[in-house]
Structures are given as C-alpha cells and as structure tokens.
Amino acid sequence: MNDLSPLVQEARADFERAGTPADLENAKARYLGKSGRITEHLKGLGALAADDKRSRGALINAAKQQIEAALDARRQALAQAELQAQLQGEALDVSLPGRKRGSGGGLHPISRARERIEAIFGSMGFDVADGPEIETDWYSFTALNNPENHPARSMQDTFYVDVKDASGHWLNLRPHTSPMQIRYAQAHAKKYAGQASMPDIRVIAPGRTYRVDSDATHSPMFHQVEGLWVGENVSFKDLKVMYLAFIQAFFETTELKLRFRPSYFPFTEPSAEIDIMFDGGPLEGRWLEVSGSGQVHPQVIRNMGLDPQRHIGFAFGSGIDRLAVLRYRMSDLRPFFEGDLRFLAQFN
Ligand code: PHE
Numbered sequence: 001m002n003d004l005s006p007l008v009q010e011a012r013a014d015f016e017r018a019g020t021p022a023d024l025e026n027a028k029a030r031y032l033g034k035s036g037r038i039t040e041h042l043k044g045l046g047a048l049a050a051d052d053k054r055s056r057g058a059l060i061n062a063a064k065q066q067i068e069a070a071l072d073a074r075r076q077a078l079a080q081a082e083l084q085a086q087l088q089g090e091a092l093d094v095s096l097p098g099r100k101r102g103s104g105g106g107l108h109p110i111s112r113a114r115e116r117i118e119a120i121f122g123s124m125g126f127d128v129a130d131g132p133e134i135e136t137d138w139y140s141f142t143a144l145n146n147p148e149n150h151p152a153r154s155m156q157d158t159f160y161v162d163v164k165d166a167s168g169h170w171l172n173l174r175p176h177t178s179p180m181q182i183r184y185a186q187a188h189a190k191k192y193a194g195q196a197s198m199p200d201i202r203v204i205a206p207g208r209t210y211r212v213d214s215d216a217t218h219s220p221m222f223h224q225v226e227g228l229w230v231g232e233n234v235s236f237k238d239l240k241v242m243y244l245a246f247i248q249a250f251f252e253t254t255e256l257k258l259r260f261r262p263s264y265f266p267f268t269e270p271s272a273e274i275d276i277m278f279d280g281g282p283l284e285g286r287w288l289e290v291s292g293s294g295q296v297h298p299q300v301i302r303n304m305g306l307d308p309q310r311h312i313g314f315a316f317g318s319g320i321d322r323l324a325v326l327r328y329r330m331s332d333l334r335p336f337f338e339g340d341l342r343f344l345a346q347f348n
Contacts, residue, residue, distance in 0.1 A: 004063035007037060011067045015074040021082075024074055031067050038064050106348030110223055110336055113324040114206050117225050120249045124242060126227070127203045131180045133210075134161055137169030139179035143303040144267040159210050159220075173210035176317055177226035178267060180205030181296075185230060185304035193305075200231030201313065206320060216332045223320035230296060230306070230313030236270075239293060239314040247276055247290070251327060255279035259287060268294020268315060282329055290326070291318035 011031045018024035031037050041060045045053050107115070118128050141153055151157060152175060159173040184203050192198035206225040214220050229238065244258050256279060260272040271294035275287040293316035298308035321333045328347075335343045 004041070004059055007031075008063050008066045008070075011037075012070045015070050018074065018078070021075070021078055024071070024078060028071055032064070032071075038067060106345070108336075108344065109324055109328065109347040110320060112347065113320050113327065114223065114225070116250060117206060117246075117320065117323070118204070120246055121204045121227070123249075124245065125202055126229075127184075129180050129184045129203050129205045130207065131177075131183050131205065133174055133208055134171050135174040135179050136165040136167070136171060138165075138167065139182055140172050140174055140176075143182045143300065144178055145297050145299045145303075146266045150266065155212075157212055159212060175211050176209055177205045177207050177224045178315070178317060180207075180226055181228045181267075181315055182300070182304055185228065185306065189305035197232075198311075200229060200234065202229050203227070216334065217322075217325075219321065219333060219337055221337065222333075225318050225320055227316045227318075228296070228313065229315075230301070230304075230311055232310060232312070234313045236295060236314060239316065243274060243291070243293070243316065250323060251278075253278070260293070263292065263294075265292055265294055267297050267300045268292075269297045270294055274316065274318075276326075283326065288326060290322055291316050293317070 011027075014027045014030065015024060018027045029036060033039065038060065041063075042057075045057055045060070048056055122128065137153075140158075141150065146152060158175045160170040161172065163171050165171055180203075184205065185201050188198070188201050204225050204227045207223065208221060209224045210221055211218070212220065229242070240258070240260070247256065247258065248254050257277045259275040259277070261275055263271045263273045265271045271292070273289055274291040274293050275289050277287050278284050294314060296313050296315050301308040301311055301313075321336060324336070325331075325333050
C-alpha cells in the first residue's frame with residue numbers, strides 16, 4: 001500500500017515556503033483543490049474493492065487532515081507576521097525630539113515690564129488692582145478733582161464712547177489709571193468704616209490707557225501704572241525713598257539720580273514730575289521724565305470716603321511703555337504696538 005506521509009511532508013514544506021496568504025492559497029490548491037493531489041487520490045478509490053477502499057480511504061483522510069492542519073497553522077503564522085509588520089510600521093519613536101512651531105511664543109516686552117513692576121512693588125508691600133478700561137466721567141475726572149472745563153475732558157484729549165452713564169455723561173476710555181485710586185480706596189474705606197484704625201492703602205494699578213495722541217513717543221493706546229499710598233502718617237519723603245528703590249530695582253542699577261520737578265495735577269497738591277538721569281551708558285546726562293506724582297489733594301481724599309484731617313498720602317502715575325523704552329534703550333515706542341515678530345521675538 002502506497003504511504004502518504006511523503007505527500008504530507010511535501011505539502012508542509014510547500015506551505016512553509018508560501019510567503020503571503022495568496023501564495024498559500026495557491027499551494028493549498030495543489031493538494032486540496034479540484035485536481036489537487038489528495039483529491040486525485042480520493043478519485044482513485046472508486047476503482048478499488050470494498051475492503052481496500054475502506055482502509056485506503058482512512059489513510060487518505062488521515063493525510064488530508066494532516067495537510068489541513070498544516071495549512072491552518074501556516075495561515076495563522078502568516079496573519080501573525082502581517083500584524084507584527086503593521087505594528088512595527090506604526091511604531092512611535094518617543095525618543096525623537098519634537099518639531100518646533102515658530103519661535104515658540106513668549107511674553108510681549110510690555111507684559112514683561114509690567115510683571116517686573118508688579119514684582120518690585122509687591123516686594124514693597126503693594127497690592128495690585130485691576131479695573132475697567134471704559135470709565136464713567138466721575139471716576140476719570142470729577143472724583144479726581146478735574147474742573148468741568150479742564151482740557152483733559154475735551155474731545156481732543158480723551159476718547160469717548162457713544163454711550164452715556166446714569167449722570168448723562170459720555171463714558172470714556174480711561175485717559176489714566178488714576179480712576180483705580182478712587183475705586184480701590186473707596187472699597188478699602190468701606191471695608192474699615194467705623195473701625196478705630198485702618199491699615200494703610202498701598203496699591204498699584206497697572207493697565208491700558210487711552211489718549212488722542214500719536215507720535216514717536218506717544219501711542220493712542222499706552223500703559224500706565226498708578227501707585228497710591230494713603231495712611232495717617234505718610235509723607236513725601238516716603239514717596240522719594242520708595243520711588244528711588246523702585247527705579248533702581250527696575251533698571252538694575254544704583255548709578256542714577258532722581259529729580260522731583262514742581263508741576264500741576266488737579267488731583268495732587270503739591271505735584272511733581274519725576275525725572276531720572278543715568279550716570280553711565282548711552283542715556284547719560286539727560287533728564288528723562290518717567291512719572292507724575294504728588295500728595296493726594298484733600299478733595300480727592302474726601303471723594304475716596306476718607307477724612308482729609310486724618311488721612312494723607314501720595315500718588316504717582318508712570319508710563320510703563322516709557323520705562324520699557326528706556327530699559328531697552330529704544331528711541332521710539334511704536335515698535336511695541338506694530339506686532340512685527342522680528343522685533344518682538346528678540347525679547348524671548
Ligand atoms: N494721572 C496722571 C497722568 O496720567 C499721572 C499722575 C498720577 C500724577 C498720580 C500724579 C499722581 O498724567
């Protein structure tokens with residue numbers, strides 16, 4: 001009787017050689033297909049005697065089963081290999097450095113200057129207050145002791161919003177951060193009303209301000225930082241000491257002088273402009289104006305809800321842009337607001 005195990009061996013080797021599912025199906029056809037080798041053997045059964053047929057049939061079936069098992073095993077192996085290849089193709093190399101987008105972004109130089117200012121005053125015990133950029137006439141002018149006919153109230157100096165407040169005045173884009181003096185002090189006075197003593201008011205109010213003004217040293221939108229210190233025993237001396245400490249910290253040098261030049265503001269009396277002069281460097285020898293300042297006017301103290309017989313203090317208002325221009329030794333502040341990334345990226 002003809003032994004079928006070489007045929008089974010041959011089929012196994014054939015299947016092993018098949019490198020793809022398609023090759024494998026072709027190989028299968030050679031053994032199990034319509035005219036495959038196993039099929040031919042089965043067809044040959046018809047010519048045999050009944051006894052032979054039974055034993056020969058069992059033999060062929062056993063070989064057929066072995067071949068089918070080998071086929072199945074190879075199918076699974078090929079599927080497994082395919083999956084493996086796919087996973088490898090999709091693998092993510094987490095050790096690769098990421099791709100950078102643009103310069104990566106950064107803080108605007110004005111924001112940097114503002115953060116510096118907040119940090120310095122914070123270290124001297126000042127709170128930081130934030131308030132509306134669209135103000136009422138009372139907070140921007142009246143509470144600050146501006147007479148009705150003061151030029152600051154004119155359309156040439158202040159931007160107005162086409163909406164009136166409850167008192168019938170146009171709202172304005174705040175021309176300074178001084179309204180925050182009043183807002184903060186009012187809230188403070190209310191909080192301590194009726195108490196024997198009140199902690200000093202010490203606050204800075206940095207933020208955007210607006211004026212009808214535009215040239216190399218003025219932008220219609222600019223930034224100010226208002227400072228206010230009010231208590232029962234605060235003097236001009238404190239302003240001088242504090243402002244010098246601030247300026248030295250801001251410019252990171254003690255090689256500079258401060259000058260208080262008599263001036264006028266409706267909300268302070270006496271009033272002074274603060275000028276600085278560097279002892280070295282490219283700006284040496286020139287007085288540079290950086291701030292308005294003064295002792296808070298008694299009427300303004302009253303408008304805060306405090307008693308001018310008891311409370312006294314000073315205020316200052318400095319240009320953040322001006323300070324940044326000097327810190328970066330620029331001659332024009334407009335590049336700060338033109339949004340040119342070639343300029344702005346230098347600060348990151
Ligand atoms: N508000 C003034 C201005 O914008 C500056 C200032 C503030 C002056 C506080 C004195 C006191 O010019």
